[in-house]
Amino acid sequence: MTTVSPETEKKLRDAMERLLAGKSKRTDGRLTKANLHIEAGVSRATMNRATEVIADWNASVGTEPAPRDAELAGLQATVTELKKSVARLREHNSDLERRNRAAVTVIAELNAQLQASRGETPIGTVTPIRDRAARRRR
Structure with missing residues (x-):
């Protein structure tokens, strides 16, 4: 039997x-007493005297997932997926940067060869990079 006024029970x-709907106005939305x-704007002692409401609360909270908790789990899953996506994109970007450097090197070498075959004086000088092992042998 509820020992609180009808207004308090309401x-x-x-x-x-x-x-339960995840639309709290005064709290963080966690499903706690x-x-x-x-949220009701009553004291803890007054709430504890509303035995029927407490029984309904216990039945509802014990059987239904908390809306806020479900939303939080969904957001955490989204963050995890986004972190994986960022890691993949960074790896792809690094690969593209390596390919770009290799292409620039090949283009510079081909340009030097083309100028040499035409007998043109190169604008800049392409100096071959010596092998480290060859330098050590000296």
């Missing part, structure tokens, strides 16, 4: 409905 039931009494 406040508690309205607060319970908002919390502390949030229930704060």
Whole structure:
């Protein structure tokens, strides 16, 4: 038997409905009794006297997933996927940068060969890079 006024019971039931729907107004939305009494705007002692409301609360919270918790899990999964995507994109970017450097080197070498075959004086000088092992042997 509820030993609270009908107005208090209505406040508690309205607060319970908002919390279960994930639409809290005064709290962080977690499904706790502390949030229930704060959301309803009544004291903890008053809430504890509303035995029928507490029984309904316990039945609801024990069987349904918390909307806020489900949203949080979804956001965490999204963050995990985005982190994986960023890692893949960084790896792809590094690969493209390596390919670009290799292409620039090949183009410079081909340009030097073309100028040499035409008997043109190169604008710049292409100096071959000596092998490190060859330098060590000296």
